Amino acid sequence: MNTRKAKIQVKDLSKHFGELVVLSHMNFDIYDGEFLCVVGPTGCGKTTFCNVVTRLLPSTDGSVTVEDEPVNFKKHNIAFVFQEPSCLPWRTVWDNVKIGLEIKGYSKKDIKDKVSEVLELTGLTKFKDFFPNQISAGMKQRVAIARSFVTEPDMLLMDEPFGQLDTSTRFHIESSLVKLWERKKQTIIFVTHNLEEAVYMSERILVCTPKPTTIKKEVQVGHLPHPRDITDPEFVRIRREVTDLVRWW
Amino acid sequence: MDKRTNQLKTVAYNLLSVAIVALLWTMFAAWQNSPYFPSPAEIWKAFVGLATKGDIEGVSLSAHIWASLVRIFAGFVAACVLGIPLGLAMGLWPKLYNRTRAILEPIRFIPPIAWIPMAIVLLVGFGRYVFLIWLGAFFPIFITTLLSVTRVNPVHVNVAKVFGAKRSYIIRKIVIPSVLPDIATGMRVGLGIAWMCIVAAEMIGGEMVGIGRLILKYAELLRMGEIIVGMLVIGIIGFIMNEIFIMVENRLFRWRSEVSID
Numbered sequence: 280m281n282t283r284k285a286k287i288q289v290k291d292l293s294k295h296f297g298e299l300v301v302l303s304h305m306n307f308d309i310y311d312g313e314f315l316c317v318v319g320p321t322g323c324g325k326t327t328f329c330n331v332v333t334r335l336l337p338s339t340d341g342s343v344t345v346e347d348e349p350v351n352f353k354k355h356n357i358a359f360v361f362q363e364p365s366c367l368p369w370r371t372v373w374d375n376v377k378i379g380l381e382i383k384g385y386s387k388k389d390i391k392d393k394v395s396e397v398l399e400l401t402g403l404t405k406f407k408d409f410f411p412n413q414i415s416a417g418m419k420q421r422v423a424i425a426r427s428f429v430t431e432p433d434m435l436l437m438d439e440p441f442g443q444l445d446t447s448t449r450f451h452i453e454s455s456l457v458k459l460w461e462r463k464k465q466t467i468i469f470v471t472h473n474l475e476e477a478v479y480m481s482e483r484i485l486v487c488t489p490k491p492t493t494i495k496k497e498v499q500v501g502h503l504p505h506p507r508d509i510t511d512p513e514f515v516r517i518r519r520e521v522t523d524l525v526r527w528w
Numbered sequence: 529m530d531k532r533t534n535q536l537k538t539v540a541y542n543l544l545s546v547a548i549v550a551l552l553w554t555m556f557a558a559w560q561n562s563p564y565f566p567s568p569a570e571i572w573k574a575f576v577g578l579a580t581k582g583d584i585e586g587v588s589l590s591a592h593i594w595a596s597l598v599r600i601f602a603g604f605v606a607a608c609v610l611g612i613p614l615g616l617a618m619g620l621w622p623k624l625y626n627r628t629r630a631i632l633e634p635i636r637f638i639p640p641i642a643w644i645p646m647a648i649v650l651l652v653g654f655g656r657y658v659f660l661i662w663l664g665a666f667f668p669i670f671i672t673t674l675l676s677v678t679r680v681n682p683v684h685v686n687v688a689k690v691f692g693a694k695r696s697y698i699i700r701k702i703v704i705p706s707v708l709p710d711i712a713t714g715m716r717v718g719l720g721i722a723w724m725c726i727v728a729a730e731m732i733g734g735e736m737v738g739i740g741r742l743i744l745k746y747a748e749l750l751r752m753g754e755i756i757v758g759m760l761v762i763g764i765i766g767f768i769m770n771e772i773f774i775m776v777e778n779r780l781f782r783w784r785s786e787v788s789i790d
């Protein structure tokens with residue numbers, strides 16, 4: 280596994296908000312095409328981590344590089360599903376989903392094809408002309424997910440993206456995400472509280488400590504084939520291992 | 529109950545409140561029994577006189593209204609043309625505002641009436657009207673624009689940023705749509721204040737037409753009926769403009785959660 284090429288290198292990364300130390304000397308690599316889950320107690324700095332990785336927030340110390348250089352949104356094809364509601368209220372569902380393609384200068388026809396396809400995938404086709412204030416919280420989350428999928432990013436950050444979804448929709452979108460990843464092998468950083476979700480989807484799970492946050496342990500899941508069976512003994516064993524790790528939060 | 533009947537009911541209640549106030553007014557005027565407190569009937573008579581025969585100098589009511597409308601419009605447009613871009617610029621580059629704050633903010637608290645002598649000394653004719661109305665309308669428009677830019681949701685900016693959007697895209701497609709509803713509200717408030725400045729402006733404009741001028745003319749004669757007609761005309765036109773503004777806002781900003789006060 281460690282012979283794989285590192286896509287993102289996190290070196291001695293620290294982030295303070297004034298006196299508050301949130302991230303403390305984190306060191307790890309994320310491999311090219313890896314599906315990485317990050318789990319950790321609430322308030323430990325997972326969102327902060329995503330923001331620092333993308334340089335939406337400056338780090339206090341240390342560095343994060345993508346392909347050996349600082350993140351550059353114009354060069355690296357990135358998508359980010361934010362934890363907080365992020366639909367643009369003045370745009371319809373359709374126009375919200377297409378914004379990334381619009382920015383990246385896709386043709387009208389490409390935009391139309393890609394947006395229709397992703398709306399179908401996320402079950403939003405019927406609501407394409409609705410404004411965000413006319414749809415439910417879960418649907419808004421799906422809009423944000425659709426918006427991130429549609430640009431086919433090389434690097435996808437998802438910060439608790441499925442929190443508002445019911446079990447069946449969640450399962451459906453989880454499976455779609457895994458299929459998408461198997462096909463395209465993007466590098467995915469997926470933040471979640473849901474351990475089963477982490478074990479179900481990812482190749483590797485980073486379990487974080489409470490603040491000041493470092494990595495408590497890495498759990499390898501990559502050897503389980505997809506689609507995973509949540510009753511498989513190995514699946515159950517890994518889930519138990521992760522659960523034991525977080526029991527001490 | 530469906531929306532239509534609800535609207536009709538609202539209109540009916542508003543008419544009823546007008547009727548009740550008119551009734552109370554009539555009773556109070558009868559009790560006062562003074563030429564300085566005319567009844568609604570006498571005000572109506574003054575209105576008909578002004579509308580058909582014009583004022584003491586023969587200037588018709590519609591000429592007065594038109595003159596004021598043109599002045600209000602000019603001052604208001606000047607306020608928008610200066611206030612919106614300046615507010616946007618200072619919101620986008622807060623240093624610009626922070627470093628000129630000591631000049632801008634004190635001016636905001638000087639009432640337009642206090643500017644009258646300056647306006648007389650520095651300006652002539654139409655410029656005086658426009659200046660005084662501009663003074664009133666500028667600050668609400670400028671300040672709401674400025675504040676709304678600083679309140680743009682950072683997540684919305686980040687959505688575009690992460691996809692590699694340039695600064696110009698973010699300004700055009702994120703900042704501007706976010707702030708438009710607030711600018712519209714600022715414009716509506718500014719328009720209201722423009723009307724509030726019209727009498728002050730027409731005190732010094734020199735010409736004998738305009739609703740404010742009409743009020744001043746009859747104030748010298750102590751004829752309350754015509755004065756109240758002038759006051760009501762300002763109130764009613766302002767009210768109608770405000771309603772039209774709200775209708776346009778609701779149409780344009782349909783995406784906002786229902787904007788209503790009931």
Ligand SMILES: Nc1ncnc2c1ncn2[C@@H]1O[C@H](COP(=O)(O)OP(=O)(O)OP(=O)(O)O)[C@@H](O)[C@H]1O
Nearest residue numbers: 296299301319320321322323324325326327328362
């Ligand atoms: N802009 C900020 N200024 C000061 N403190 C901040 C700021 N942003 C986050 N924090 C603090 O950093 C810590 C980590 O916050 P963060 O949002 O990253 O947590 P999280 O792990 O994403 O939590 P959750 O699972 O609840 O989403 C919190 O204690 C929070 O108070």
Ligand SMILES: [Mg+2]
Nearest residue numbers: 325326362438
């Ligand atoms: Mg978070």
